[in-house]
Amino acid sequence: MLLDELVKTTDTVASTRSRLAKVDALADLLRRLEPADIAAAVGLLIARPRQGRVGIGWRGMTAAMGEPAAEPSLTVADLDAALDRLLGTAGAGSAAERAATLRLLTAAATEREQAFIAGVLLGELRTGALEGVLTDAVARAADLPVDAVRRAAMLSGDLGETALLAITGTAAELDAVGLVVGRPVQPMLAATAASATAALEVTGEASVEYKLDGARIQVHRVGDDIRIYTRTLAEVTHRLPEVVEVVRGLPVRDVILDGETLALDEDGGPRPFQETMSRFGADAARATVLHPWFFDVLHIDGRDLLDEPLLTRLGVLERIAPEHRIPGEITADAAVAERVSRDALAAGHEGVVVKAVGSAYAAGRRGSNWIKVKPVLTYDLVVLACEWGSGRRTGLLSNLHLGALDPTGEFGEPGGYVMVGKTFKGLTDALLRWQTERFQELEVRSTAGTVWVEPVTVVEIAIDGVQRSPRYPGGIALRFARVKRYRDDKTAAEADTIQTLRALLRL
Structure with missing residues (x-):
């Protein structure tokens, strides 16, 4: 199949808010794919190619971009093969070889295909084909x-391979897919x-557990072989030798554990999330130690527990x-649940997760059996x-650049504004139309992609907190903004300050 057909489908999916229309478009595409292309195409549609990240950044992508092809000729298989080459190229001279591979790929791509490829490689593709929607489309196809x-x-941890099996195999073969220790779910x-x-x-009697501000881990042990996977099912065993040692010491032969890992300070409290993630993402040895905390077990010594309460x-x-x-408590008493929530916050954690005691482990689902409770922080920014x-959202101004007031000039001009993040979340169609008109009226300069405006518009932003970041002058970035x-009742001089936001950092 031509890559152009896949890209056109992503445009169709992104242009509608109807889940049914998204499913219909994707199912039609899946039916037309050659079997050899199905797994690769699914990975592209959810912006997670089967090769994972292949090590291409903005600089490499920009350098490779040349004049686009006039007509589409690239196939899904061509792109998949190029990603294989990029992933497999290493050693002396590999940088030049990777650059040449990327240039050949983009030269054969149309302008729309170039943008799609860049989104895939940089992990910034927004197709509207969320995994749940695509799962429905696989079933439909x-x-x-x-x-x-x-x-x-x-149970397979791989929607692409599941799609291939569902579309080309039998219902019995699909039903035969089971939990395998060593294969992440x-x-x-x-x-x-x-x-x-x-x-x-909602849950009734529940286990009310601390919600740690760490990195999700899934640990598989088969005898002495221990593997650790991230939330996205990437293997990170080599980065977490301390977790391996903990699991090796458990009185089991085979096990699958679900939990979090995070860095602790000398008093046993959580270190800032950024420190945990810096250590979690490091291939080389680091001084910071990550401690594992487990909240579920999916298998033990030949016994699957997924469907157990x-x-x-x-x-x-x-x-x-x-x-x-x-830490947590099992209770049906709201007063007890609130006390555990307060205790979690006092200990420096994010909040709690309330889990129905009779619930099975519904992997990949966001149902009502597990419910997280975190305090919502709101700030007025410019x-x-x-x-x-x-x-x-084509033709509409969408992604906001947000600034906090710097009254003392600690990070710039006194009375100026320090950028602390961006967001396009939470914008209704009405707000998108309004801000598109309003910000063009306030324009002070622009590029092809961005309009800079007079810093006079105040917007109320909800966040989950802040984290240290070298990207912005104030040294912090908003989390999940x-x-x-919009706050028409406030002037920009009344916005929250960079000092107020920095105070949210755990020191």
């Missing part, structure tokens, strides 16, 4: 129950609630790893610039 496809995908996800009390009203799984976990269990959108509303 294969004419199979979506629950069967979803379960096979979660998609992690179970949590919904959100405003309070522990509200969460408990949480209460049973916690009993197994307490038996094999009592010193490494995430819009410094806005980027033109793409896909469904999203728009709540």
Whole structure:
């Protein structure tokens, strides 16, 4: 199949808000793919190619971009093969060889295909083909129950291979996909609630557990062979020797554990998230030690536990790893749940996760059996610039550049604004139309992609916190920022300060 057909489908998917229309477009594409292209195409559609990251950054991508091809000729297989070459090129002279491979690829691509390839390689592709939507599309294309496809995908950890099996194999073959120790599964996800009390009203009796500000890990042990995987199922065993040693010391032969790892200070409290992630992402040895904390067990010594109630799984976990269990209490009492929530926050953690005691482990699902509760922080910030959108937002100003007031000039001009992050989250269609008109009126300069504006517009932003970042002059960046509303009642001089935001850092 021509890559152009896949790109056109992503444009169709991005241009509609209808889940049904997205599923229909993707299912039609999947039916037309050659079997050899299915797994690769699925990886491209969810912006996670089967090769993973191939080590191309902005500089390399920009240098490779030349005049685009006039007509489409690249196939899905061509792009997949080029990614294989990029991943497999190493050693002396590899930089030049990789650059040449990338130049040949982009030279054969049309302008629209070049943009798609850049998005895939840089991990910045927004196709609107979220994994859940594509899972539904696989089921539609294969004419199979979506629950069967979803379960096979979660247990195999590979939606691409699941799509290939569903579309070219039989229902029995799909149903035969099972849990395999050593093969990562998609992690179970949590919904959100405003309070522990509200969460408990949904779950009933629950395990109310600390929500740690760490990195999600899934640990597989088969005898003495131990493998550790990230939330996205990338293997990171070599980065976490301290976790390997902990798991090697557990009284089990085979096990799959779900949990978090994070750095602790000398008092046993959590270090800033940025420190954990810096250590977590390091291939070389680092002084910072990461401690594992487990909250679930999916398999033990030949026994699958996925479909067992949480209460049973916690009993197994307490038996094999009592010193490494995430703190929490089982309760149906809202007062107890709120106390655990306060204790978690006082200990420097993010909040709590409230988990129904009778729930199975529904990997890859964000249902109502697990509900996370975190305090929502809101701050009034100033819009410094806005980027033109793409896909469904083409022709609209979308991604906001956000600044905090610097009254003392600690990080710039006194009374100026220090950029602390960007966001396009939380913007309704009405707000998009309004800010597109408004910010063009306030324009002070622009490029093809960005409009800089007079710093006079105040917007209320919800965040999960801040983290240290060298990207911005204030040394911090917002975490999970999203728009709540514009504040017409406030002037830019009344915006929150960079000092207020920096105070959120855990010192």
